[in-house]
Amino acid sequence: MKTRPPSGTRDFLPDDIRRREHVIGVVRTVYERYGFEPIETPAFENIETLLGKYGEEGNKLIFKILKRGEHERTGEADLALRYDLTVPLARVVAQYQNQLPKFFKRYQIQPVWRADRPARGRFREFFQCDIDAIGSTSTLVDVELLSSASEVLGRLGFHDFVLRVNHRRALTALLECAGVPMEQHTDALIALDKLDKIGLAGVEQELSARGVEIEATKACLDFFSDARRDEPSQDVPLQRMREFVKSHAAGASAVDELREIVQLAEATPAQGRIRIDPSLARGLSYYTGAIMEIAVPDLAGSLGGGGRYDNLIGMFLGHDVPATGLTLGLERIIVVMTERGMFPPEVGRGGVDVMVTLWNVESRADAVALARELRQGELRVDVYPDADRLGKQFKYAASRRMPFVAIVGDDERARGEVAVKDLRSGEQTAVPRAEAARFIASRLANNG
Amino acid sequence: MKTRPPSGTRDFLPDDIRRREHVIGVVRTVYERYGFEPIETPAFENIETLLGKYGEEGNKLIFKILKRGEHERTGEADLALRYDLTVPLARVVAQYQNQLPKFFKRYQIQPVWRADRPARGRFREFFQCDIDAIGSTSTLVDVELLSSASEVLGRLGFHDFVLRVNHRRALTALLECAGVPMEQHTDALIALDKLDKIGLAGVEQELSARGVEIEATKACLDFFSDARRDEPSQDVPLQRMREFVKSHAAGASAVDELREIVQLAEATPAQGRIRIDPSLARGLSYYTGAIMEIAVPDLAGSLGGGGRYDNLIGMFLGHDVPATGLTLGLERIIVVMTERGMFPPEVGRGGVDVMVTLWNVESRADAVALARELRQGELRVDVYPDADRLGKQFKYAASRRMPFVAIVGDDERARGEVAVKDLRSGEQTAVPRAEAARFIASRLANNG
Known part of the structure; x- marks a missing residue:
């Protein structure tokens, strides 16, 4: 009899659990201090709840559950394992709309499952620690997300993280002003999202390969080649964005929102952490406003991220509701804390x-x-x-x-x-x- | 788009979570005070790990996960959702045998999934709170289980629970001494297990229907009709069992074990709680020694139960290892606490x-x-x-x-x-x- 856990999953022995519980305890305490309230949803959803929400690639990574009893032999699936915590939240907001407060701030700390090819640090079962604020378009709410993530990381002992922040509508405006036609935006965003991994030359090549014209590619790269900075003052990048989008009304208002977020965050534990990063795109297509990602120097990926998504809940509710959220990746936080020896001694007892x-x-x-x-x-x-x-x-x-x-x-x-x-x-x-x-x-x- | 959770599952809103976390917090604290250490296992196991462990009925209730990618169309399953916490524990003990202590006491609080027909109080996703002690045949360990369950319930505010205790080998001896041949024991145990539900007359009918001879049926009923008592002193039932099994060596030693458990428990929070119940059989076939079940007057089913199972781990490990365990059913505890209004006021804030x-x-x-x-x-x-x-x-x-x-x-x-x-x-x-x-x-x- 095989005794290893299934590929891509892990057993957690007592020392592992104590490390995990230490992090989860801090996350939960801080989330509650910020007025987020806990919910939990079932491990599986009706399959149609999940299909079509995560793009074509996502669909393939969903674990599907066979029908039972006499229907088992059909080989059909009617249920599927939770793929993230955001789509179940959207379903919950629609289902309990009369019981939930107008501004619903929830946290949810549960595992999700993705049939990704297992790799170092990539698991098929992993925990997300999500906060989302439903019902308000105020930038104050986005700032509360950034602030609570900062407080979590600070309490865990991280002193070198930055919060990369951008805005989807600003990004759209930048691309339009660079001369990238709307139908090429998704392709262009996919290419720009790789700036970290493949560098400017790589992005240039990919933009060309995806059919973006040479003039537009050049304009993009002129702007983005100098866009990322690592200094506490965000005046320069905000000013550059503002100048680049010029009279583009939606772009100008998006940059104003970013400026508000930067200013408000100065009164919170996110103080000095924010780095406006015009090249940040984040993968998921449902973002519509401010987007954010948490980075530490010694980790290629992010410790977490999120953004505003004002249309997703409408898919379940029938009318749009503003929403913004952020997730912290438990596994990555633990990887970095373990490598750096950040756990307090009592956790090792x-x-x-x-x-x-x-x-x-x-x-x-x-x-x-x-x-x-x-x-x-x-x-x-x-x-x-x-x-x-x-x-x-x-x-x-x-x-x-x-x-x-x-x-x-x-x-x-x-x-x-x-x-x-x-x-x-x-x-x-x-x-x-x-x-x-x-x-x-x-x-x-x-x-x- | 449907917004209800899948049949038999539940969404937990903040007030629900606070009640659940209150109970889980007490369970975890007490389990840790008793030296049990936490582990967690993946939500799904390789399907062959689970199949064949829970009897034919159990097999049908296992949620199976479709193979992925090109294999999806075969309609075959290679993974299955956790059905209980005991089989994963047995796998863990085999897999990490060189890292785990000789006496491994673990607790595990995680959901399990069973494709049962949903009904009031019966869910397809529910939490088990298990403690198991691996590696010792000492009755002291069984007593620690009873003691910790008593302390959990006491701290939650239960003052009227009893711990029904029996012994699988004593039960076998009783049946043998009553003249029920070995090959009819399983049938007889299934019938006797229903004593609560269908009464003595029902059990008599069922024993006959299952082919148990009239003399043996009569002997069984003579003994069991007067076997259950609700008084703190356990001398009478132990004495009756001891007399009935007479010179049956295994039976006599099993009754001795029960007597030890009763005596030792008097020094613990299980004091006065134990009721020797010779008709208690418990369903699962893997029990081999003392078995136990927790009852309160206002609940038809049990709040939890368990027993000694000295052979299950051997199915994974290759050689038998003594083991004994107990599970508390989170949902049932919460049902009774809610009906009785037992939650402290701060949980309702x-x-x-x-x-x-x-x-x-x-x-x-x-x-x-x-x-x-x-x-x-x-x-x-x-x-x-x-x-x-x-x-x-x-x-x-x-x-x-x-x-x-x-x-x-x-x-x-x-x-x-x-x-x-x-x-x-x-x-x-x-x-x-x-x-x-x-x-x-x-x-x-x-x-x-």
């Missing part, structure tokens, strides 16, 4: 504070009673199950990185004491039984 | 402590700055995104059950103050801006 040893078979009831007392002191307590010799029990506890063992031998029992042994120092202390929990807890608080 | 109102468009930066200050005081803070008239903003906050709103008008700004309005009492207080977070936090602590 094992799952047990103290193990009650078993003196002999007759003292089993006393061992579980002691465990109960220690647990009442809020300790994480294991009980060794067999009356093996004490050295073997200590060795087992040490192999599980338990800092303390508690021993009640005949002498200790006679004196109403517990012998507490610190397995890291080897030091053994006899303490009155009623004091044992407090003794161990204070030692743990002092030296981890 | 909304997700926001205070909303910062927006005085006018010009003060947006000041509003996000105030939100930042309040968040630094650990409050959950929303900011109203538009400069609507104040009455409308208050109404919105009240509709979301936010207890407080913070207002900075021109006067307050001039005086360095914030007006804090308690939306429940209507009382409005001007406080120095630097004091606002502490003021609101202390009001929340005092009256929820």
